[in-house]
Amino acid sequence: MVKVAIMGYGTIGSGVAEILEKNRAQLAKAAGQEVELKYVLDLRDFPGSPVEDKVVHDFQIIAQDPEVQVVVETMGGLNPSYPFVKECLLAGKHVATSNKALVAAYGTELLKIAREKQVNFLFEASVGGGIPIIRPMYRCLMGEEIQEITGILNGTTNYILTKMDREGASFESALKEAQELGYAERNPEADVEGYDTCRKIAILTAMATGKEVNYEDIATEGITKIQAVDFRYAEKLGASVKLFGSSRMNGDQVHAWVAPVMVGKAHPLYSVSDVFNGILVRGNMLGETMYYGSGAGKLPTASAVVADIVEAAQNLDQNVKLGWNGERLQIADPGTSCHRYFVRIAGEMAKKLPQVQDVFGVVEAVALEGQPEFAVLTEQMSQAQFAEKAETFDAACREAQEAGILKWIRAEL
Ligand code: HSE
Numbered sequence: 001m002v003k004v005a006i007m008g009y010g011t012i013g014s015g016v017a018e019i020l021e022k023n024r025a026q027l028a029k030a031a032g033q034e035v036e037l038k039y040v041l042d043l044r045d046f047p048g049s050p051v052e053d054k055v056v057h058d059f060q061i062i063a064q065d066p067e068v069q070v071v072v073e074t075m076g077g078l079n080p081s082y083p084f085v086k087e088c089l090l091a092g093k094h095v096a097t098s099n100k101a102l103v104a105a106y107g108t109e110l111l112k113i114a115r116e117k118q119v120n121f122l123f124e125a126s127v128g129g130g131i132p133i134i135r136p137m138y139r140c141l142m143g144e145e146i147q148e149i150t151g152i153l154n155g156t157t158n159y160i161l162t163k164m165d166r167e168g169a170s171f172e173s174a175l176k177e178a179q180e181l182g183y184a185e186r187n188p189e190a191d192v193e194g195y196d197t198c199r200k201i202a203i204l205t206a207m208a209t210g211k212e213v214n215y216e217d218i219a220t221e222g223i224t225k226i227q228a229v230d231f232r233y234a235e236k237l238g239a240s241v242k243l244f245g246s247s248r249m250n251g252d253q254v255h256a257w258v259a260p261v262m263v264g265k266a267h268p269l270y271s272v273s274d275v276f277n278g279i280l281v282r283g284n285m286l287g288e289t290m291y292y293g294s295g296a297g298k299l300p301t302a303s304a305v306v307a308d309i310v311e312a313a314q315n316l317d318q319n320v321k322l323g324w325n326g327e328r329l330q331i332a333d334p335g336t337s338c339h340r341y342f343v344r345i346a347g348e349m350a351k352k353l354p355q356v357q358d359v360f361g362v363v364e365a366v367a368l369e370g371q372p373e374f375a376v377l378t379e380q381m382s383q384a385q386f387a388e389k390a391e392t393f394d395a396a397c398r399e400a401q402e403a404g405i406l407k408w409i410r411a412e413l
Helices: 011-022 024-031 059-063 081-090 100-117 134-138 155-167 171-180 195-209 228-237 298-314 349-360 383-399
Strands: 002-007 035-041 068-073 094-097 146-152 239-250 253-264 276-283 287-294 338-346 364-367 373-377 405-412
Touching: 002 011, 002 059, 002 298, 011 024, 011 035, 011 298, 024 035, 024 298, 035 059, 035 298, 059 081, 068 081, 068 298, 081 094, 081 100, 094 100, 094 298, 100 195, 134 195, 146 195, 155 171, 155 228, 155 239, 155 276, 195 239, 195 253, 228 239, 228 253, 228 338, 228 364, 239 405, 287 298, 338 349, 338 383, 349 364, 349 373, 349 383, 383 405
Parallel strands: 002 035, 002 068, 068 094, 253 405
Antiparallel strands: 146 239, 146 276, 239 253, 276 287, 338 373, 338 405, 364 373
């Protein structure tokens, strides 16, 4: 029998306890032995709950109990999750976590300790909620050279953008609903400013390259500046606005970024809506693969944690080869990253388009009725080139005492 402890009985931790109970027979079959929950560590008591007699408040009870072989970390944040996880690994216990902040910040060190101690540090649930993505990367795709990972990696922002797109909902009301449904981070700034997506794409990039990624090196922009009018343009263009986390590998050059993107209907991620996440992975031999499912929420995320418990139970005496080493990946200068751009420009389209074309070359233009502005889709160019052209255009507008570019985002259509 494998004995498990859960640290943190919140949304995900309670989901893990529920699945361990409900799928007991299935898990015993998969793990080759019974999997039993021994402790739940939390500051609170849970009288009347199914785990009431398993609750402990002292971490050392878990750390010092040799019977506990697998520890689940679902506390979130870095403190005390980092010192607790580290101590568990050093004590020779396997750890499964859903905590992307922990993996992104301390993954290198925790993976190293796990290798040295011949245990496993597993984090399937840290990216994409219930979607299998970490395991496919270290198992199914291990013979591929990964060329691109682009994902809708945050359920909360995807939920918000979908509501704004389909129902014309305000940003605030959609966020409130996402929070009520248990999708959002404790501090929703992490979702809407793109920080959560940033950590997830950092983890996937490290998985793909085998090198450590400093998530702070990834240029990150969230969705707070996306407005209802952007969706009106999107509709006209047969597109929608999605928050992408992306890594594109071209030899030694790796571009990684998080930003809202105007996404066309032909893009494989266009139809990923609501709380769902989708991840496109392109390998040099395989071409494109897509991974899709519930990106947040209690049972989907807990399901991924439980799969890691089984992985640990199947490998109690050995370290499964996965993750990355301590060599730091160099993220390429964002100025050299190439895109098309969706650009909103103040003024009448009929008057200003020739000037726009002078600067940007061939563009596709679109206007909304009753709006003192229009939008264009540019050709593909580097961000540095785009910035230069945008500056030239704005300077000409200023000279003519007119307003220039109102906003721009990347476009993939
Ligand atoms: N807040 C995260 C999201 C939770 O909305 O995707 C899952 O990581």
